[in-house]
Amino acid sequence: MDIKRIRAFTHGYTDKDDRLAALSYFGTFAVYFAALILGTWAATRLHWLAALPFVVVLGFASVRLYVLQHDCGHASLFSRRRWNDRAGEGLSVFTLTPYAVMRHNHNLHHAHVGNLDFREDGEVYTMTLAEWQRAGRAERLVYRIYRNPVLLLGLGGLYTYFIRYRWPRNTQAVGVAGVMAHNALVLGWFALVWALGGWAGLAVLLSSAVLAGVIGVFLVYLQHNFEDTHWDRRPELNPQIAALQGSSCLNLGHWWDIGTGNIAYHDIHHFNPRIPSYRLRKCHFALDAIAPMRRIGWAEALASFRLKLWDEEAGRLVPFPARSQERAAAA
Numbered sequence: 387m388d389i390k391r392i393r394a395f396t397h398g399y400t401d402k403d404d405r406l407a408a409l410s411y412f413g414t415f416a417v418y419f420a421a422l423i424l425g426t427w428a429a430t431r432l433h434w435l436a437a438l439p440f441v442v443v444l445g446f447a448s449v450r451l452y453v454l455q456h457d458c459g460h461a462s463l464f465s466r467r468r469w470n471d472r473a474g475e476g477l478s479v480f481t482l483t484p485y486a487v488m489r490h491n492h493n494l495h496h497a498h499v500g501n502l503d504f505r506e507d508g509e510v511y512t513m514t515l516a517e518w519q520r521a522g523r524a525e526r527l528v529y530r531i532y533r534n535p536v537l538l539l540g541l542g543g544l545y546t547y548f549i550r551y552r553w554p555r556n557t558q559a560v561g562v563a564g565v566m567a568h569n570a571l572v573l574g575w576f577a578l579v580w581a582l583g584g585w586a587g588l589a590v591l592l593s594s595a596v597l598a599g600v601i602g603v604f605l606v607y608l609q610h611n612f613e614d615t616h617w618d619r620r621p622e623l624n625p626q627i628a629a630l631q632g633s634s635c636l637n638l639g640h641w642w643d644i645g646t647g648n649i650a651y652h653d654i655h656h657f658n659p660r661i662p663s664y665r666l667r668k669c670h671f672a673l674d675a676i677a678p679m680r681r682i683g684w685a686e687a688l689a690s691f692r693l694k695l696w697d698e699e700a701g702r703l704v705p706f707p708a709r710s711q712e713r714a715a716a717a
């Protein structure tokens with residue numbers, strides 16, 4: 387793999403276009419508010435089932451807003467850092483994510499991607515096979531529960547967006563006052579929706595937030611949890627290889643890309659985070675001309691939820707050992 391050539395190629399896609407950025411930013415907000423208003427109207431005037439399509443659209447619009455906020459944290463959406471920071475702060479109430487917290491946590495994630503010696507960056511935690519074999523029953527049970535797809539996607543989204551970002555451990559690094567002010571603004575936004583749309587409006591908003599959380603955790607999990615991902619320990623760890631091979635590309639269809647702001651092309655995002663989200667898809671497919679890129683479809687994506695442990699010797703992610711193998715090893 388010619389890392390230098392790939393890096394030079396991706397630099398051609400790092401130019402910022404403020405017109406495209408503004409279209410993505412304000413266009414997504416337009417879809418967000420339209421879906422919220424129409425969903426509230428449908429739930430109030432028709433039937434709550436009639437509101438479900440709008441809840442889905444609102445959920446994906448919320449994911450897109452988060453991706454745009456994530457772009458702002460990398461200063462990759464608009465051409466000026468100040469514009470990115472103001473735009474990111476403006477998004478924070480609607481993504482339920484304080485901007486400074488998101489930026490701080492995500493920078494840690496980028497700095498330590500693929501590093502087995504640092505797995506406490508707030509992303510999905512992965513245990514090694516050797517650690518599993520040394521673990522006691524209680525630790526194994528907790529990890530099994532944690533990696534259960536139903537709980538991970540359901541409770542994981544609720545925990546991340548409704549709890550974890552409200553009282554982050556790193557508030558001293560990002561500023562307690564800012565986090566508390568953000569919490570107050572979120573409560574104010576919920577109160578405004580209730581005042582204008584009643585309980586139906588609040589139900590539409592909260593339902594979409596839960597859906598957005600599920601989609602978000604689904605993406606976060608698959609971005610680094612797939613069979614031939616890449617993990618290593620320092621000093622052998624090569625950050626560029628870890629970024630490119632330890633991150634996935636989820637090719638789940640063009641409408642999925644539109645709904646999630648192209649963030650599924652995560653390998654080249656980690657490799658070069660200066661690429662704006664509106665150029666990620668084009669860059670990824672253009673890269674095939676010099677380095678055929680690996681893409682994961684729906685079947686492999688869903689199958690990846692069976693993979694739980696990193697096998698350092700084999701260099702791949704593997705399922706839990708069969709119960710019979712565990713008993714044999716213990717004996």
